[in-house]
Amino acid sequence: MNILTSLTTLANQSRAFSLASACLVLASCANMSLYEPSTKLYVFECGNIEVRNQALFSPGVDEGKVKQLTDSCYLIKHAKGSMIWDTGLSDSLGTQGIEKWEKAFFMNVTKPLNTQLADIQIDPKSVNYIGISHFHSDHTGNANLFTNASLIIQQEEFDAAFGTEPEKSGFSPDTYSAIDRSKIKVISSDHDVFGDGTVVIKRAIGHTPGHQVLYINLEDTGPIVLSGDLYHFTKNRTHKRVPSFNFNKEQTIESMDLIEAFVEKTGAQLWIQHDLEQNKTIDHSPKYYQ
Numbered sequence: 001m002n003i004l005t006s007l008t009t010l011a012n013q014s015r016a017f018s019l020a021s022a023c024l025v026l027a028s029c030a031n032m033s034l035y036e037p038s039t040k041l042y043v044f045e046c047g048n049i050e051v052r053n054q055a056l057f058s059p060g061v062d063e064g065k066v067k068q069l070t071d072s073c074y075l076i077k078h079a080k081g082s083m084i085w086d087t088g089l090s091d092s093l094g095t096q097g098i099e100k101w102e103k104a105f106f107m108n109v110t111k112p113l114n115t116q117l118a119d120i121q122i123d124p125k126s127v128n129y130i131g132i133s134h135f136h137s138d139h140t141g142n143a144n145l146f147t148n149a150s151l152i153i154q155q156e157e158f159d160a161a162f163g164t165e166p167e168k169s170g171f172s173p174d175t176y177s178a179i180d181r182s183k184i185k186v187i188s189s190d191h192d193v194f195g196d197g198t199v200v201i202k203r204a205i206g207h208t209p210g211h212q213v214l215y216i217n218l219e220d221t222g223p224i225v226l227s228g229d230l231y232h233f234t235k236n237r238t239h240k241r242v243p244s245f246n247f248n249k250e251q252t253i254e255s256m257d258l259i260e261a262f263v264e265k266t267g268a269q270l271w272i273q274h275d276l277e278q279n280k281t282i283d284h285s286p287k288y289y290q
Contacts, residue, residue, distance in 0.1 A: 039218055039290065041290070043289075044088070044284065045111045045116075047070070048109070048110065050067075050106040056243060057236055058236060059242075059244045067233070069232060070279050074214075083129035085131045087132065093107060125146070130143065133211060133229060134208040135171040136229070140175040143178070144175065144178035149180075158210065187203075200215040202259065206242075211230070213228045223267060231272050231275075232274045
């Protein structure tokens with residue numbers, strides 16, 4: 001009996017040790033997950049733009065020069081939800097494209113946004129927020145995909161985009177007609193999207209009446225500012241040039257100064273959304289930043 005009792009005791013101790021070890025492993029894994037970055041940033045190519053006269057973006061400079069731009073969109077996945085930032089040119093343009101503004105621009109789409117989202121298993125209807133830097137059609141082209149998202153928009157941009165004459169601001173209301181107006185959040189300042197300082201819309205008016213940029217603070221990559229159309233390419237940032245078609249030149253320059261000061265203060269990278277050369281150095285979906 002003593003031998004049997006001893007063997008039983010040893011077996012019970014062995015099982016207890018195995019269970020304790022398993023618990024420790026599980027606890028360790030759970031603890032590790034707490035330290036995994038919860039915010040991810042995906043970058044999408046959302047169209048191509050050929051500028052037939054670069055001087056449109058820098059009056060008096062580079063007259064007659066052709067400039068190739070890209071069109072960028074972004075998805076932020078956060079522990080509290082998801083947000084699309086800008087929606088690019090409409091997927092419906094396809095590779096055949098379209099000429100706009102008396103043939104000053106040629107625009108087309110070679111990688112549909114909807115397909116790129118599907119590649120990372122994202123249903124546009126599942127996205128919680130939509131942030132649009134401004135309502136020119138190369139930024140609202142696929143806004144109608146995000147029918148359940150809450151739009152966050154500056155008051156001045158809202159008044160222009162959803163007022164009686166959006167075309168006067170160069171907006172195309174058919175590209176954002178499916179946005180749920182009952183969920184629109186109108187702001188007149190900076191806005192912390194998820195309440196923890198990691199994703200912040202920053203007011204930067206001037207290019208359009210209510211233009212805005214986006215600040216993202218990622219655990220591994222660090223802080224990034226997405227430019228909207230504060231600048232269209234690096235040369236204009238370097239020389240602080242204002243496109244001829246901006247809504248208000250003085251407001252644009254003031255916004256440039258404010259955002260540059262913010263970038264310096266935070267040590268953020270400034271990603272220029274239309275800058276083809278810079279975007280070639282940035283990883284695109286399905287890769288992501290965290």
